[in-house]
Amino acid sequence: MTLTQKPSTPPEIGGIGHSVRRHEDDRFIVGQGRYLDDHTLPGMLHMAILRSPLPHARINSIDTSAAAAVDGVVAVVTGELLAQYNLAWMPTLSGDTQAVLATDKVRFQGQEVAAVVATDPYIAEDALELIEVDYEPLPVITSPQQSLAADAVLIRDDKEGQTSNLVYEWEAGDGAATEVAFARADRVVSLETHYPRSHPSPLETCGCLADVNSATGQATIYMTSQAPHAIRTVFAMVAGLPEQNIRIISPDIGGGFGNKVPVYPGYVVATAASLVIGKPVKWVESRSENLISTGFARDYHMKGELALTNDGRILALRVQMLSDQGAFYADAQPTQFRAGLFHVVTGSYDFPAAHVQCRGAYTNKAPGGVAYRCSFRITEASYLIERLVQTAAYELGIDPADIRFKNFIQPDQFPYETPTGFVYDSGDYPTALRSALDAIGYEKLRAEQAAARDEGRFVGIGIAHFTEAVGAGPSKKYDILGLKMIDSAELRVHPTGKAILKLGVRSQGQGHETTFAQIVADELGIPVTDIKVVEGDTDNTPYGLGTYASRSTPVAGAAAAVVSRKIADKARKIAAHLLEAADDDIELQNGVFSVKGTPGRSVTIADVSLAAYTNLPDGMEYGLEDVHYYDPPNLTYPYGSYVVVVDVDPETGVWKARRVVALDDCGVRINPMIVEGQIHGGLTEGFAKSSMQWITFDEEGNCSGSNFMDYLIPTAWETPRFELLETCTPSPHHPIGAKGVGESATVGSPAAYVNAVIDAVAHLGVRNIDMPLLPDRVWSAIQSARATGG
Amino acid sequence: MFPSSFDYVAARSVEEAVAAKAGAGDDARVLAGGQSLIPMMKMRLAAPAQLVDINRVPGLDALERTNGQLRVGALVRHADIARSDLAFGAIASAAPWISDPLVRNLGTLCGSVAHCDPEGDWNSVLLATGADVVARGPSGERTIPITDFVVDFFTNALRDDEMVTEVRIPVPNGRSGGSYQKLERKVGDYATVAVAAHLELGGTGAIARAGVALTAVVPKNTKVTAAENVLVGNHPSTELFEEAAELAAQASEPRDDVRGSAEWKRNVVRVFTRRALTAAAAQAQQG
Numbered sequence A: 001m002t003l004t005q006k007p008s009t010p011p012e013i014g015g016i017g018h019s020v021r022r023h024e025d026d027r028f029i030v031g032q033g034r035y036l037d038d039h040t041l042p043g044m045l046h047m048a049i050l051r052s053p054l055p056h057a058r059i060n061s062i063d064t065s066a067a068a069a070v071d072g073v074v075a076v077v078t079g080e081l082l083a084q085y086n087l088a089w090m091p092t093l094s095g096d097t098q099a100v101l102a103t104d105k106v107r108f109q110g111q112e113v114a115a116v117v118a119t120d121p122y123i124a125e126d127a128l129e130l131i132e133v134d135y136e137p138l139p140v141i142t143s144p145q146q147s148l149a150a151d152a153v154l155i156r157d158d159k160e161g162q163t164s165n166l167v168y169e170w171e172a173g174d175g176a177a178t179e180v181a182f183a184r185a186d187r188v189v190s191l192e193t194h195y196p197r198s199h200p201s202p203l204e205t206c207g208c209l210a211d212v213n214s215a216t217g218q219a220t221i222y223m224t225s226q227a228p229h230a231i232r233t234v235f236a237m238v239a240g241l242p243e244q245n246i247r248i249i250s251p252d253i254g255g256g257f258g259n260k261v262p263v264y265p266g267y268v269v270a271t272a273a274s275l276v277i278g279k280p281v282k283w284v285e286s287r288s289e290n291l292i293s294t295g296f297a298r299d300y301h302m303k304g305e306l307a308l309t310n311d312g313r314i315l316a317l318r319v320q321m322l323s324d325q326g327a328f329y330a331d332a333q334p335t336q337f338r339a340g341l342f343h344v345v346t347g348s349y350d351f352p353a354a355h356v357q358c359r360g361a362y363t364n365k366a367p368g369g370v371a372y373r374c375s376f377r378i379t380e381a382s383y384l385i386e387r388l389v390q391t392a393a394y395e396l397g398i399d400p401a402d403i404r405f406k407n408f409i410q411p412d413q414f415p416y417e418t419p420t421g422f423v424y425d426s427g428d429y430p431t432a433l434r435s436a437l438d439a440i441g442y443e444k445l446r447a448e449q450a451a452a453r454d455e456g457r458f459v460g461i462g463i464a465h466f467t468e469a470v471g472a473g474p475s476k477k478y479d480i481l482g483l484k485m486i487d488s489a490e491l492r493v494h495p496t497g498k499a500i501l502k503l504g505v506r507s508q509g510q511g512h513e514t515t516f517a518q519i520v521a522d523e524l525g526i527p528v529t530d531i532k533v534v535e536g537d538t539d540n541t542p543y544g545l546g547t548y549a550s551r552s553t554p555v556a557g558a559a560a561a562v563v564s565r566k567i568a569d570k571a572r573k574i575a576a577h578l579l580e581a582a583d584d585d586i587e588l589q590n591g592v593f594s595v596k597g598t599p600g601r602s603v604t605i606a607d608v609s610l611a612a613y614t615n616l617p618d619g620m621e622y623g624l625e626d627v628h629y630y631d632p633p634n635l636t637y638p639y640g641s642y643v644v645v646v647d648v649d650p651e652t653g654v655w656k657a658r659r660v661v662a663l664d665d666c667g668v669r670i671n672p673m674i675v676e677g678q679i680h681g682g683l684t685e686g687f688a689k690s691s692m693q694w695i696t697f698d699e700e701g702n703c704s705g706s707n708f709m710d711y712l713i714p715t716a717w718e719t720p721r722f723e724l725l726e727t728c729t730p731s732p733h734h735p736i737g738a739k740g741v742g743e744s745a746t747v748g749s750p751a752a753y754v755n756a757v758i759d760a761v762a763h764l765g766v767r768n769i770d771m772p773l774l775p776d777r778v779w780s781a782i783q784s785a786r787a788t789g790g
Numbered sequence B: 001m002f003p004s005s006f007d008y009v010a011a012r013s014v015e016e017a018v019a020a021k022a023g024a025g026d027d028a029r030v031l032a033g034g035q036s037l038i039p040m041m042k043m044r045l046a047a048p049a050q051l052v053d054i055n056r057v058p059g060l061d062a063l064e065r066t067n068g069q070l071r072v073g074a075l076v077r078h079a080d081i082a083r084s085d086l087a088f089g090a091i092a093s094a095a096p097w098i099s100d101p102l103v104r105n106l107g108t109l110c111g112s113v114a115h116c117d118p119e120g121d122w123n124s125v126l127l128a129t130g131a132d133v134v135a136r137g138p139s140g141e142r143t144i145p146i147t148d149f150v151v152d153f154f155t156n157a158l159r160d161d162e163m164v165t166e167v168r169i170p171v172p173n174g175r176s177g178g179s180y181q182k183l184e185r186k187v188g189d190y191a192t193v194a195v196a197a198h199l200e201l202g203g204t205g206a207i208a209r210a211g212v213a214l215t216a217v218v219p220k221n222t223k224v225t226a227a228e229n230v231l232v233g234n235h236p237s238t239e240l241f242e243e244a245a246e247l248a249a250q251a252s253e254p255r256d257d258v259r260g261s262a263e264w265k266r267n268v269v270r271v272f273t274r275r276a277l278t279a280a281a282a283q284a285q286q287g
């Protein structure tokens, strides 16, 4: 571990470690970005979707005649019509099926029932109001507990052999060893908590513009997709179109956060409509449609128990988790892992035994379970263990910082295999936490807290130390629908020494056009401004599984480094030829190839690039171009220590975060400015989840959260100020030592905020308040703790 | 989001606006800042046949003090009030709490008054300070006290052919103070609970006039007369304010919803009424 990291290239080259200004921002800032809805094609039609107002109902009939008669309406599409093309249902990324347009029943409020294609979007919207659907309401299930009750109505009666609402059962760890440890424990501490449903709500909603050429059968689909290549393959499978005839172009994306990974019914219907009508069809969701129907996240009901010794040493962890999957099981996650990477729940602590049992249940809610800015359910896992350890501290009367120091995996234990099978690559957790505590002035704050309590003021200090597992993943274990989770980079250096790097991933705002260019700049010494990064067009980039789960830098970033090294090897040979020296005597530094020991004799990368097309040694292939498919040997494990201080108003339950100190270690930072931006974003999302941002449903299954007046996203006004710290522990197996950071703070920070509020009222005996910590929940917790004499 | 189709008239004078409205009956709506009307149209919760846009009518943007009154014209934006030195007491306190800067730059006080959204802030403030709403119809002008103007939620006392041209708020001449206490979940949110308080002190320092009104915890913005009656004639004190706060809490009719439980909201009414009265008294005693 080092505390600071220094760039090895000069600023003109702008390699790793430079806070290079983001290349993409020029066009975004002046309004020259090109998002999906900016695209138009000649003769383009517009599609709007009719959605179910009811969460669970049988469809008796759909009458589309009045809608079809409206001037300007070209087609009205129903599930019955799609069924004729075998498109009424489609596979989900978790191997379940999902209705494209409902035929038999609607299973959640907002489900797609019919679509209108018209010459303008207003007409399409007007015509929707004329479609008459005869629904027969069915009992509604709004919780997984209700769903698994013996007498619950069967939601998925479409699935042969499905006799209950259970979606899956899955477990990790060693049940027997865990039982033994619990039997030996001095103390068992438990916590039950719900990580509520939320929605990634990217500012740009989802949509597509499908253009199927009836003469050639070529389908060009502009789509808001984080994973264009994988989606193309899925499309080929769903629609039976030859894969070479499908071109998915994912233009500039206005935020994804996991929401733009799945295939949505709108994409399928628009493409089918274009195919049948022979004209381009555009479909763009409204805000409400995005919020009520597309991939949600979280919604885990968790119970965790720790077996401990009296002095606070953890012996084992036992977890039971029940997930609310909505009407279709559509988690975007590796096939082997039915609850994503939730089994990373042992966190940053060293103990021998764990047992994690997971179940999922269908409910009458929107499908999804996407990795909202997290690596497949790691957010839920990190939240549970950090809340649980904090609870144990109160129950055992140990300081919440001390119990963590006592149980941390120590620096000399890496690589460290956890009881659920992860192999953590590197870390120094004690130094991280100690630094964060020192920065916030922990001991002084504890004194202030005690004094404040005497005056009736509530101050709380919350800690969370998280370890993430990102960069899925090694082909041995990680695939989605059978596709291995590799990723790729293709690099061509042109005769003038300028380069184009193409990748299989897709940036949604993360700054790939800058950071991946920096990796190449660092390896080859080509100035970062001379490198163009291309992503998002399946006809024009190498295959890859896409951008989510913090995998771009760990996987595609690694591919960019490796492909640069392949190019460097060839360039070295060309330089040797130009310098009339032996290959082995050539050194490359900052874009200059020189002969070892004779510094005067050198050529530049630009000279070599020209030679690659003009003057080569005999027998060498022309060009300076290569591609690399990277199969990561392991995941990477970024971590961090967050400390939050809050003030709670005992009279109203309103709380405010006074200070937030966040230490992150994501290995080598390619662009420190972008890394800090990612951390700011994640800390804001953590604040959002802990305080206000959730989707909930009333007992009738109505979604309350269908617009930004009801689904709350904090503004800069209420978001606290952040103080960032860092350490740098490179990943030993990643080509440049980077670990990925896009999601760290989203994963790590919710527990820090919640622990802080709980800490403010823990002296009254409060141990849990479920997120979001709305003032009324905090106030009620204080009231009931006081009533029971806390 | 695509609204239903509608006709649009850009009125150049109050007469033109009133005539357009009279011509179309209750299917016409005045468009002021559009900060309530346009979202409702986009969500197809409202589908007026005609919009009468008053934004080009000269003279409606006057914000001035005359004859002991603060006159707020129909095109005075929330932001104008927030910036103005003419605002006082609860009015000055509430203005920065209306939504966010974007909405404040367009939305109008008169539009908010006309809209009668029980979660809207201005009607509570005006119920506390007292105010008259000036309405213009084809047959001329009339003045409606705010207590009569707010009929019910989303229902005002205007006739179909009338529009609001201004609101007049009496400016106290003695020592006075006011405060608006609002609990919102984030900037730009409507109130979960809000309390407006207005106090005028007599020569002895006793309370001569008191106004207390509630937002979002009653079906319409509501004046708490019982609390006002307890306050008038007494000297400001913690006990007095607690008593008034209790009466305000009793007058509230909150409901359980995603924002929180009724019990908690009633508690917040109590706490905020006390805090609003304490702040109002401190301001009055200073000035």
Ligand SMILES: Cc1cc2nc3c(=O)[nH]c(=O)nc-3n(C[C@H](O)[C@H](O)[C@H](O)COP(=O)(O)OP(=O)(O)OC[C@H]3O[C@@H](n4cnc5c(N)ncnc54)[C@H](O)[C@@H]3O)c2cc1C
Pocket: B029, B030, B031, B032, B033, B034, B035, B036, B037, B038, B039, B074, B097, B098, B099, B100, B103, B106, B107, B108, B109, B110, B111, B112, B114, B115, B117, B119, B120, B121, B122, B162, B163, B164, B165, B188, B189, B190, B191
């Ligand atoms: C995101 C958001 C958050 C908001 N938060 C708050 C908040 O916290 N507190 C709050 O008080 N308000 C809030 N509002 C509402 C805002 O204050 C509106 O500006 C206000 O309610 C209406 O004023 P307007 O000028 O925009 O009216 P419009 O939207 O133009 O009109 C509203 C209604 O009043 C009628 N009307 C308008 N002017 C007149 C007139 N002169 N005569 C007769 N009828 C008229 C219209 O016909 C329409 O029926 C919010 C709005 C938004 C979009």
